[in-house]
Amino acid sequence: MLKVNDNFQKLPGSYLFSTIAKKVAAYSEANPDKKIIRLGIGDVTQPLAPAIIAAMHKAVDEMGATETFHGYAPDLGYEFLRNAIADNDYKARGCDISADEIFVSDGAKSDSGNIQELFSADAKIAVCDPVYPVYVDSNVMAGRTGTYDENTGMWSDVIYMPCAMENHFVPEFPKETPDVIYLCLPNNPTGTTITKAQLQEWVNYANKNGALIIYDGAYEAYISEENVAHSIYECEGARTCAIEIKSFSKNAGFTGVRLGYTVVPKDLSYEGVSLHGMWARRHGTKFNGAPYIIQRAGEAVYSPEGKAQLKQQVAYYMNNARVILEGLKEAGYTVFGGVNAPYIWLKTPERMGSWEFFDYLLETANVVGTPGAGFGPSGEGYFRLTAFGSYENTVAALERIKAL
Amino acid sequence: MLKVNDNFQKLPGSYLFSTIAKKVAAYSEANPDKKIIRLGIGDVTQPLAPAIIAAMHKAVDEMGATETFHGYAPDLGYEFLRNAIADNDYKARGCDISADEIFVSDGAKSDSGNIQELFSADAKIAVCDPVYPVYVDSNVMAGRTGTYDENTGMWSDVIYMPCAMENHFVPEFPKETPDVIYLCLPNNPTGTTITKAQLQEWVNYANKNGALIIYDGAYEAYISEENVAHSIYECEGARTCAIEIKSFSKNAGFTGVRLGYTVVPKDLSYEGVSLHGMWARRHGTKFNGAPYIIQRAGEAVYSPEGKAQLKQQVAYYMNNARVILEGLKEAGYTVFGGVNAPYIWLKTPERMGSWEFFDYLLETANVVGTPGAGFGPSGEGYFRLTAFGSYENTVAALERIKAL
Numbered sequence: 001m002l003k004v005n006d007n008f009q010k011l012p013g014s015y016l017f018s019t020i021a022k023k024v025a026a027y028s029e030a031n032p033d034k035k036i037i038r039l040g041i042g043d044v045t046q047p048l049a050p051a052i053i054a055a056m057h058k059a060v061d062e063m064g065a066t067e068t069f070h071g072y073a074p075d076l077g078y079e080f081l082r083n084a085i086a087d088n089d090y091k092a093r094g095c096d097i098s099a100d101e102i103f104v105s106d107g108a109k110s111d112s113g114n115i116q117e118l119f120s121a122d123a124k125i126a127v128c129d130p131v132y133p134v135y136v137d138s139n140v141m142a143g144r145t146g147t148y149d150e151n152t153g154m155w156s157d158v159i160y161m162p163c164a165m166e167n168h169f170v171p172e173f174p175k176e177t178p179d180v181i182y183l184c185l186p187n188n189p190t191g192t193t194i195t196k197a198q199l200q201e202w203v204n205y206a207n208k209n210g211a212l213i214i215y216d217g218a219y220e221a222y223i224s225e226e227n228v229a230h231s232i233y234e235c236e237g238a239r240t241c242a243i244e245i246k247s248f249s250k251n252a253g254f255t256g257v258r259l260g261y262t263v264v265p266k267d268l269s270y271e272g273v274s275l276h277g278m279w280a281r282r283h284g285t286k287f288n289g290a291p292y293i294i295q296r297a298g299e300a301v302y303s304p305e306g307k308a309q310l311k312q313q314v315a316y317y318m319n320n321a322r323v324i325l326e327g328l329k330e331a332g333y334t335v336f337g338g339v340n341a342p343y344i345w346l347k348t349p350e351r352m353g354s355w356e357f358f359d360y361l362l363e364t365a366n367v368v369g370t371p372g373a374g375f376g377p378s379g380e381g382y383f384r385l386t387a388f389g390s391y392e393n394t395v396a397a398l399e400r401i402k403a404l
Numbered sequence: 405m406l407k408v409n410d411n412f413q414k415l416p417g418s419y420l421f422s423t424i425a426k427k428v429a430a431y432s433e434a435n436p437d438k439k440i441i442r443l444g445i446g447d448v449t450q451p452l453a454p455a456i457i458a459a460m461h462k463a464v465d466e467m468g469a470t471e472t473f474h475g476y477a478p479d480l481g482y483e484f485l486r487n488a489i490a491d492n493d494y495k496a497r498g499c500d501i502s503a504d505e506i507f508v509s510d511g512a513k514s515d516s517g518n519i520q521e522l523f524s525a526d527a528k529i530a531v532c533d534p535v536y537p538v539y540v541d542s543n544v545m546a547g548r549t550g551t552y553d554e555n556t557g558m559w560s561d562v563i564y565m566p567c568a569m570e571n572h573f574v575p576e577f578p579k580e581t582p583d584v585i586y587l588c589l590p591n592n593p594t595g596t597t598i599t600k601a602q603l604q605e606w607v608n609y610a611n612k613n614g615a616l617i618i619y620d621g622a623y624e625a626y627i628s629e630e631n632v633a634h635s636i637y638e639c640e641g642a643r644t645c646a647i648e649i650k651s652f653s654k655n656a657g658f659t660g661v662r663l664g665y666t667v668v669p670k671d672l673s674y675e676g677v678s679l680h681g682m683w684a685r686r687h688g689t690k691f692n693g694a695p696y697i698i699q700r701a702g703e704a705v706y707s708p709e710g711k712a713q714l715k716q717q718v719a720y721y722m723n724n725a726r727v728i729l730e731g732l733k734e735a736g737y738t739v740f741g742g743v744n745a746p747y748i749w750l751k752t753p754e755r756m757g758s759w760e761f762f763d764y765l766l767e768t769a770n771v772v773g774t775p776g777a778g779f780g781p782s783g784e785g786y787f788r789l790t791a792f793g794s795y796e797n798t799v800a801a802l803e804r805i806k807a808l
Contacts, residue, residue: 113690286517
């Protein structure tokens with residue numbers, strides 16, 4: 001009789017955003033007349049930029065003619081896209097990353113979930129708390145996290161690095177040395193980030209301890225402050241201790257287009273084994289490339305027109321962030337984030353848990369946000385709103401919140 | 405210090421098709437004047453059908469306007485596509501499969517590689533030999549296959565079911581009872597298949613032994629004989645013992661478009677755990693949906709125009725299969741397959757190993773095929789040619805082979 005992977009059964013409840021979707025659907029069904037505004041899930045709302053649309057139409061036409069048809073893509077991505085990424089996201093910033101260290105994928109979520117396949121079964125992971133759920137959940141499924149304590153909401157074999165008001169949301173070096181450190185900066189969910197100097201300290205720490213940093217830079221395009229790194233490879237020594245995962249979802253609105261990439265430098269090796277070689281093998285065996293049409297869309301992100309259009313798109317969302325930040329302050333909330341990231345992290349009113357606040361906001365203002373507790377125990381007492389709505393909805397949501 | 409997943413280091417050599425690509429590139433560089441014809445990798449060459457191109461243009465336009473923009477897709481696939489699949493691939497054939505048992509993905513290769521995450525670490529897998537490399541390699545990476553014997557080319561903890569001339573390429577029930585049985589029918593690489601009555605025996609065997617069948621039906625569209633099942637769910641009892649993986653790559657030419665699906669019936673449970681729930685959780689945690697544009701392309705496969713156009717496309721490739729079969733016979737080869745599948749499996753000339761024949765064919769006829777040994781030890785002495793080239797190239801390749 002087949003035995004199943006019983007690590008799956010250890011996962012508490014369902015994936016955070018599935019739970020929220022179900023709650024909202026139930027409320028909506030019971031109150032069909034209410035106009036709900038969703039500032040919960042980090043999904044974009046603006047249409048794709050014209051340069052991207054044009055590139056996709058062209059690629060679709062190519063797929064319709066024998067001479068220009070494209071079958072299987074190279075496992076690791078088309079040269080045209082890998083070169084555009086290397087030139088624009090790395091070389092232009094003085095980072096020493098070459099095109100063949102870039103692995104194109106169907107999105108940062110897949111890469112974030114799959115990257116743990118490279119670690120031994122007993123590798124010890126460290127995560128910021130609160131944190132994007134995929135890092136921990138994918139390690140749970142692989143049996144790497146020990147047992148779950150329902151009271152604390154914590155796993156016995158995960159090292160948590162609390163990020164809260166008290167430490168200005170800057171993770172501290174943990175007491176126990178981790179093998180793998182997940183860092184998402186600018187941060188989801190708190191919308192905060194750390195300076196390049198602080199990031200350099202993490203790179204030094206990882207190199208000193210033989211640890212690997214998984215650096216999730218999905219929100220890099222939203223950085224507005226000068227002293228914040230756009231890539232971990234801006235830090236000295238990162239090539240020997242860091243993998244960087246990037247998404248096209250937030251800088252180019254590709255949440256429904258699906259494109260991302262992961263940088264695995266060739267200098268990265270542990271126990272004499274190259275992680276670059278391992279990831280190449282993983283890609284080659286379990287993945288068959290991102291669609292040609294989508295990779296052409298990715299290339300257009302780096303065209304002069306694409307860049308100009310997307311700068312406007314990011315500015316549009318960051319204007320929403322400003323509306324949320326100012327509106328919440330006006331309503332008396334304590335707020336964080338929203339300056340280098342499209343997320344605003346608010347302190348829930350005293351004696352109100354974050355799921356309680358979720359229900360309160362849904363029922364009174366018909367606004368959907370994300371409870372901080374959904375991102376980990378230290379998220380309790382906080383709540384996330386995203387700037388990815390339309391301007392009109394964002395303004396309307398804040399008017400409703402201010403009127404409560 | 406981080407320890408790596410040392411199961412990766414057990415994998416011998418690189419992924420089969422990467423090795424072939426490197427060999428061909430080296431030959432091509434050394435002989436730039438030779439016109440190489442590739443009948444090796446199973447990549448299609450015909451452009452996408454007009455109905456699919458039209459659907460994609462429409463979807464691209466939708467992504468460019470606020471009112472019709474699509475962000476994150478539902479984790480498990482859009483209803484419009486899941487319904488089209490359920491209606492056309494299952495209900496129309498009398499199979500009891502509902503839309504919410506269908507999980508849309510970025511392709512059958514990903515699903516084939518990821519499905520093993522549902523099994524316990526000590527689950528024992530059985531594969532046909534020869535076999536598509538992904539089934540075994542993905543289990544090697546998960547540490548499920550024991551040690552590799554270089555002399556036999558076999559893993560100590562994998563159950564091999566030899567398929568050769570002697571048993572008419574029909575796998576026999578293994579002596580040791582497996583937990584998981586991978587069946588690819590019509591078969592890659594041999595191009596052969598089994599009757600529906602024979603498949604029913606496998607379903608009975610799996611139900612009796614508490615085993616799970618992973619049924620890879622990627623080549624279903626090429627079935628031409630009446631007594632062959634188009635889905636394992638045509639067999640009685642398959643809902644309690646089988647997962648079916650399907651691809652759009654071969655029936656619709658989506659190798660560079662990336663779309664597939666996996667059927668996990670709700671009746672499928674082991675140790676009281678629903679595999680449907682586990683796969684839903686896996687999808688929700690490590691995957692973020694197939695692109696909207698690509699799912700619309702998939703929907704067009706089932707439109708009346710799409711169906712008519714793709715019937716012609718499949719007929720085009722099957723005509724190539726006929727050319728290869730007849731040409732090889734004329735040249736004196738013993739051949740199999742090519743009737744219900746786009747692959748032709750030939751016996752290599754006496755005393756010539758399959759990699760030796762690969763080099764021979766590359767160097768004398770400038771034709772690329774795939775050595776049987778690359779698919780497993782019982783593939784030694786055989787060689788695969790695919791019908792996915794253009795008609796002109798296929799005819800030219802066979803003229804060259806006949807002239808040797």
